[in-house]
Amino acid sequence: MVTLVAVRTKPTYTIHIEPALFDQTMLTPAIKPRQICIFSDPTVFGIYGSKLAAVLQSSYHCPVESHLIESGETNKNLVSVAYAYNHLADLRFERGDLMVALGGGVIGDLAGFVAATYLRGVPYVQVPTTLLAQVDSSVGGKTGVDHPLGKNLIGAFYQPRAVWIDPHVLRTLPLNQRRAGLAEVVKYGVIADQAFFEFLENQVAVLRRDVIRDEDWPVWNEVIARCCQIKADVVASDEKEITGHRAILNFGHTFGHAFETVTRYSSLLHGEAVAAGMRAAGRMACALGLWSAQEVDRVEQLLDALELKVALPPLEPSAVLDAMRSDKKVRAGKLHMVLPQAIGKVCVTSDFKKEDVLTAMRSLAETKV
Numbered sequence: 001m002v003t004l005v006a007v008r009t010k011p012t013y014t015i016h017i018e019p020a021l022f023d024q025t026m027l028t029p030a031i032k033p034r035q036i037c038i039f040s041d042p043t044v045f046g047i048y049g050s051k052l053a054a055v056l057q058s059s060y061h062c063p064v065e066s067h068l069i070e071s072g073e074t075n076k077n078l079v080s081v082a083y084a085y086n087h088l089a090d091l092r093f094e095r096g097d098l099m100v101a102l103g104g105g106v107i108g109d110l111a112g113f114v115a116a117t118y119l120r121g122v123p124y125v126q127v128p129t130t131l132l133a134q135v136d137s138s139v140g141g142k143t144g145v146d147h148p149l150g151k152n153l154i155g156a157f158y159q160p161r162a163v164w165i166d167p168h169v170l171r172t173l174p175l176n177q178r179r180a181g182l183a184e185v186v187k188y189g190v191i192a193d194q195a196f197f198e199f200l201e202n203q204v205a206v207l208r209r210d211v212i213r214d215e216d217w218p219v220w221n222e223v224i225a226r227c228c229q230i231k232a233d234v235v236a237s238d239e240k241e242i243t244g245h246r247a248i249l250n251f252g253h254t255f256g257h258a259f260e261t262v263t264r265y266s267s268l269l270h271g272e273a274v275a276a277g278m279r280a281a282g283r284m285a286c287a288l289g290l291w292s293a294q295e296v297d298r299v300e301q302l303l304d305a306l307e308l309k310v311a312l313p314p315l316e317p318s319a320v321l322d323a324m325r326s327d328k329k330v331r332a333g334k335l336h337m338v339l340p341q342a343i344g345k346v347c348v349t350s351d352f353k354k355e356d357v358l359t360a361m362r363s364l365a366e367t368k369v
């Protein structure tokens with residue numbers, strides 16, 4: 001089963017979703033590289049690198065090099081970027097050559113940033129291998145690296161030429177990473193698609209299974225395709241976050257990024273922080289009279305059922321507020337928050353007080369979320 005999703009940005013590109021994609025000739029975008037460089041981390045490259053290199057070689061008939069970066073958020077920085085530039089310069093990489101990002105969001109964001117800036121831009125393709133990267137980070141062209149003062153502070157909007165997704169790679173993804181990726185999946189239902197949210201509620205038994213079974217693939221394909229479609233639509237309507245519509249993708253992320261920053265990226269996976277952040281934002285929307293308590297419960301029940309429950313470490317509320325103030329969603333000194341009004345509908349608002357944020361946070365501290 002093949003699903004193609006068009007992303008109508010400049011340039012337009014296609015997300016190609018197909019189980020066992022690595023077993024066949026990759027569809028080639030209109031590029032004729034003299035050489036290809038696969039960016040990856042040692043874990044992912046160890047499992048899929050030689051297979052992908054062989055497929056690329058037979059599809060493009062050119063040499064395929066590799067550039068490995070140690071996995072983990074702590075390596076998504078300018079030191080890794082400089083190391084990558086050195087390697088590309090050694091390879092005498094040209095503007096017509098092709099970079100391929102094979103891995104999760106860390107590799108995709110970093111490789112995309114290198115592609116955006118080396119020689120003022122070389123083409124790249126995303127081959128995402130985590131659920132989070134398949135449903136979110138590989139699509140939309142946000143590339144970048146972290147700075148000691150904040151996550152993703154340095155970056156560029158730079159669209160890939162294609163996204164190639166093989167859902168079967170989720171088989172080797174550690175269970176906690178797959179679960180964390182489901183937070184972004186739930187996010188899409190809440191921000192844009194009530195029917196998709198209901199679909200997720202109906203498929204909980206499949207989605208929470210420890211080991212994916214053969215009969216589960218149609219559900220996973222549907223999940224990835226629906227998320228990619230929603231993200232493609234949102235990104236096409238506001239490619240560079242100018243009108244503000246793209247900001248709805250940040251539901252749960254203002255709290256979530258602050259939780260990650262305050263815990264120094266040590267105890268929470270990104271998706272776990274986003275799940276806790278969606279609970280906080282939901283409770284805040286309810287307290288402000290924007291959203292019904294019944295729907296807040298419904299979303300939290302789905303998060304519970306998908307085992308997206310973490311024990312947040314004790315957090316100093318003022319530290320979380322400080323972290324929020326260095327968030328990229330601060331405009332003219334005012335923090336903006338994505339808050340739900342119904343399942344499938346959110347608003348972006350700055351119409352709240354510091355106390356509303358603190359109350360929502362305190363309510364999380366009282367329960368295991």
Ligand SMILES: NC(=O)c1ccc[n+]([C@@H]2O[C@H](COP(=O)([O-])OP(=O)(O)OC[C@H]3O[C@@H](n4cnc5c(N)ncnc54)[C@H](O)[C@@H]3O)[C@@H](O)[C@H]2O)c1
Nearest residue numbers: 043044071104105106107129130132133137142169172173
């Ligand atoms: N650009 C965007 O729009 C966007 C959106 C959301 C998140 N992000 C970024 O994504 C990053 C998080 O990405 P992530 O959650 O994918 O984590 P990750 O890239 O750190 O990958 C998680 C781990 O899984 C391993 N792994 C990946 N695929 C595997 C597979 N198929 N089998 C076995 N192991 C595998 C990796 O080696 C790594 O250790 C953050 O830096 C975040 O800022 C970017």
